[in-house]
Amino acid sequence: MALRNLIRTLENARCTAVMTASVVLIAGGMAFGQAKPAAKPAAKPAAAPAPAAGTGGVKPAPPVPAAAPKKTANWMSDFLLAQKTAQRIEKPILLYFCSTDRDDYTKKLEDEVINTPYWVDWANENLILVKIDFILNDKRAANIKAQAGEMKSRFNVAKVPTFIFLDPWGELLGRCGYNTASLRETESEGKPQKWLEYCQTVVASRPTKEKLVEQPDLEAAVASAKKTAIPVCIAIHQLANNQVAAKLKDSLLTNQLFVRWINRNMGFVQVAWPEDVDQSPKAKYIRDFAAKWKFGPSALQLVIWDPGGLGQNKAMIPVSFDPVDCGPLIKRLEPMLPAIDYGGGWLDSWKVAQALSVQQSKDLLISFVSSDGSEFSKKMDDEIYNTPEFKAYSRNNLILLKVDFPAAADLQAKQSKELKEQNNMLAEMFGVRGYPTVVVRNPKGQKILDGKYMKGGAPVFVQELKMAVQKDKDRRTLLSQELSKDVAPK
Structure with missing residues (x-):
C-alpha cells in the first residue's frame, strides 16, 4: 500500500511538471512564453570574514547584496x-x-x-x-x-x-x-x-536619405515610361490658396518610404494644373493627355499611368490624408507594378535595375567601368564577369547594372544624353573615384558591399559576395538557430 501511494505521488508530480512546462497562453493568436525562461545562476556568495578578536567567535551576518539599479525608458x-x-x-x-x-x-x-x-x-x-x-x-x-x-x-x-x-x-x-x-x-x-x-x-x-528622382515635365515622363516600360506616378496638383494641399504635398514628397519606393519602382513627375489662360505647348500637352486618360485638375492627386500596350490609367488616388505613415499607400501601389522580364544580362538603366531588384528580391550589383580606358576593367570582365562561376551565381542571386564611362569619343557619342546624366549621377551618389568600382545593394536599397578589382578570379569574388550577402541577411533577420524560438513557424 505504501509503495502504491508513493508511485501515485510521483506520477502526479510528473504530470504537474509537464503541464507547467508546456502551458501556452493564447490571446487573439498571440503566443506567450511556452516555458519559464531559465534563471541566471546566482553568484556564489563571498566567504564570510574571520571573526575579530574579542567577539567570542560569533560571525557577523553577511552583507545583503545590493540589487542592480533599474531605470524606465521613455x-x-x-x-x-x-x-x-x-x-x-x-x-x-x-x-x-x-x-x-x-x-x-x-x-x-x-x-x-x-x-x-x-x-x-x-x-x-x-x-x-x-x-x-x-x-x-x-x-x-x-x-x-x-x-x-x-x-x-x-x-x-x-x-x-x-x-x-x-x-x-x-x-x-x-x-x-x-x-x-x-x-x-x-x-x-x-x-x-x-x-x-x-x-x-x-x-x-x-539607409541614408534620398531625393525623389523626378522628370522635368509630363511629356518627358511619358517618353521615359515608354522607353523603360515602367509606370509613371503623376502628382497632379492645384495649390493656389490651398495651404493644406501644399503641406500634404511637401510631406508626401519628402516621406522616405514613399521616395525610396518610387525611386525603385516608378517614374515620377509633378504636374501643376495649368491656368485657363495658359495656352503654351506644355499646358496643351497636359490638357490633351488628361482628356485622353480621363483625369482632371485636383488639389492633390496621384495618377498611375502604365505605358504597356496602348497605355493605361491604372489608378487615381486623391491625397487627403496626413502621409506620415505611407505604408497603406505603398500597399495600394504595389499591385500596379508590371512584371519585368530579365534574362540575367547586364542592364544600363538604373530605374529598371532598381525595379527588378525589388520585384525579384535580388541584390543589385553595380559595376562602374571604363570599358576601353581601364586595364583593370578589362581584367574584371575576363577574370570574373565572363566566367561560368560568376554567371551561375549572378543568374540566381543578382540583378546586374553596368555603368560605363568610355574613353573613346566614338563610344561616348553612342551614349544618349539621359544615359550620361544617369551615369554621372550614380558616380556622384556612390563616390566613385576610379574604375572598376563595384557596389552591391540589397532590395531595401542598403549598401552591403563595395570594392575594386581583386586577384583570385571568380572563386574569390563570388565567395566575397556570398559572405557579404549572408552578413546582411543575418543583420536584417533572425539567425537560423533563433527562428524556432523567436518567430512562429510558417
Missing part, C-alpha cells in the same frame, strides 16, 4: 505620434511587442535588460521607443487597444517578446526576439552588452 504607446516624432528629429523607431503582466520571457527581459540604465540611457538617446503591450485586463484608451491588434497583424508578430526596428518612415531595419535581447550567462548583471551591440549595429545600418 516608452510611447501611440505609433502614429511616435512616427511623427521620429520623422521630425530623424531617429529610428524600436517597436517592443510584449506582455508585461503574463509572459515570463517579457518579465525576465524587463528585469535583466530593458530596465537597466546600461541600455536605457543609450536607447533614450538614439531611438524612439514604442511599447505594444498585450495586457490581460486592458483599461487603456480604445485607440491604443485597437492599435495593438493592428500592429500585430501589420508586422506579422506571433510571439512575445518581439523587437522590430524601423527607420523614421517605416522601413524595416531589423527584427529579433528573446534570444537576441536576453542577458547572456557570461555577462554581468545590469550590463546586456550583446543586446546593446546588436541595437547599435542595426541603427548604424539604416
Whole structure:
C-alpha cells in the first residue's frame, strides 16, 4: 500500500511538471512564453570574514547584496505620434511587442535588460521607443487597444517578446526576439552588452536619405515610361490658396518610404494644373493627355499611368490624408507594378535595375567601368564577369547594372544624353573615384558591399559576395538557430 501511494505521488508530480512546462497562453493568436525562461545562476556568495578578536567567535551576518539599479525608458504607446516624432528629429523607431503582466520571457527581459540604465540611457538617446503591450485586463484608451491588434497583424508578430526596428518612415531595419535581447550567462548583471551591440549595429545600418528622382515635365515622363516600360506616378496638383494641399504635398514628397519606393519602382513627375489662360505647348500637352486618360485638375492627386500596350490609367488616388505613415499607400501601389522580364544580362538603366531588384528580391550589383580606358576593367570582365562561376551565381542571386564611362569619343557619342546624366549621377551618389568600382545593394536599397578589382578570379569574388550577402541577411533577420524560438513557424 505504501509503495502504491508513493508511485501515485510521483506520477502526479510528473504530470504537474509537464503541464507547467508546456502551458501556452493564447490571446487573439498571440503566443506567450511556452516555458519559464531559465534563471541566471546566482553568484556564489563571498566567504564570510574571520571573526575579530574579542567577539567570542560569533560571525557577523553577511552583507545583503545590493540589487542592480533599474531605470524606465521613455516608452510611447501611440505609433502614429511616435512616427511623427521620429520623422521630425530623424531617429529610428524600436517597436517592443510584449506582455508585461503574463509572459515570463517579457518579465525576465524587463528585469535583466530593458530596465537597466546600461541600455536605457543609450536607447533614450538614439531611438524612439514604442511599447505594444498585450495586457490581460486592458483599461487603456480604445485607440491604443485597437492599435495593438493592428500592429500585430501589420508586422506579422506571433510571439512575445518581439523587437522590430524601423527607420523614421517605416522601413524595416531589423527584427529579433528573446534570444537576441536576453542577458547572456557570461555577462554581468545590469550590463546586456550583446543586446546593446546588436541595437547599435542595426541603427548604424539604416539607409541614408534620398531625393525623389523626378522628370522635368509630363511629356518627358511619358517618353521615359515608354522607353523603360515602367509606370509613371503623376502628382497632379492645384495649390493656389490651398495651404493644406501644399503641406500634404511637401510631406508626401519628402516621406522616405514613399521616395525610396518610387525611386525603385516608378517614374515620377509633378504636374501643376495649368491656368485657363495658359495656352503654351506644355499646358496643351497636359490638357490633351488628361482628356485622353480621363483625369482632371485636383488639389492633390496621384495618377498611375502604365505605358504597356496602348497605355493605361491604372489608378487615381486623391491625397487627403496626413502621409506620415505611407505604408497603406505603398500597399495600394504595389499591385500596379508590371512584371519585368530579365534574362540575367547586364542592364544600363538604373530605374529598371532598381525595379527588378525589388520585384525579384535580388541584390543589385553595380559595376562602374571604363570599358576601353581601364586595364583593370578589362581584367574584371575576363577574370570574373565572363566566367561560368560568376554567371551561375549572378543568374540566381543578382540583378546586374553596368555603368560605363568610355574613353573613346566614338563610344561616348553612342551614349544618349539621359544615359550620361544617369551615369554621372550614380558616380556622384556612390563616390566613385576610379574604375572598376563595384557596389552591391540589397532590395531595401542598403549598401552591403563595395570594392575594386581583386586577384583570385571568380572563386574569390563570388565567395566575397556570398559572405557579404549572408552578413546582411543575418543583420536584417533572425539567425537560423533563433527562428524556432523567436518567430512562429510558417
